[in-house]
Amino acid sequence: MKQFDLPSFDSLSYGVKPKDSDCSPHLTFTSQSFFNPPxxxxxxxxQYAFVLFLPTSLRTGRLASPNSGYDxxxxxxxxPDHKVxxxxxxxxxxVKMxxxxxxxKHCTLPSSHSSEFTRLGMSVQINLSIANACENFKKDL
Known part of the structure; x- marks a missing residue:
């Protein structure tokens, strides 16, 4: 983030230098039987991506407890290249990773469908498009 002058996730304006404890501004979310190819x-x-997988109730949006019937x-x-x-x-x-x-190379295979639950995935990483957007913004200042 510092290398590309990227704002933190909680930054309300551009130009505030990120601290070591700041979080990436790029989050992705998946749910509803999401899958993708390798x-x-x-x-x-x-250098690294961080992901959470969370069992979630569709009705409330809250975490599904272990005794909720999460199915x-x-x-x-x-x-796939490492067969793990x-x-x-x-x-x-x-689940955190x-x-x-x-x-x-990685992928998510199709999961079963549920009318009551979903597996919410959330990842944090920095992609090239946001770095380019910040670089272009700096040039226009």
């Missing part, structure tokens, strides 16, 4: 995040410039199955997050991944079959809580998304 890929690397070639447009990411951050999403399958839909593993995998690294996260099996969500018995997931009844939050950090990896080099721009270096290692």
């Amino acid at each position: 890929h690397t995040d070639d447009q990411d410039i951050s 999403i199955t399958s839909g593993p997050f995998i690294f 991944g996260i099996n969500f079959e018995h997931q009844h809580g939050i 950090i990896w080099q998304a721009n270096k290692y």
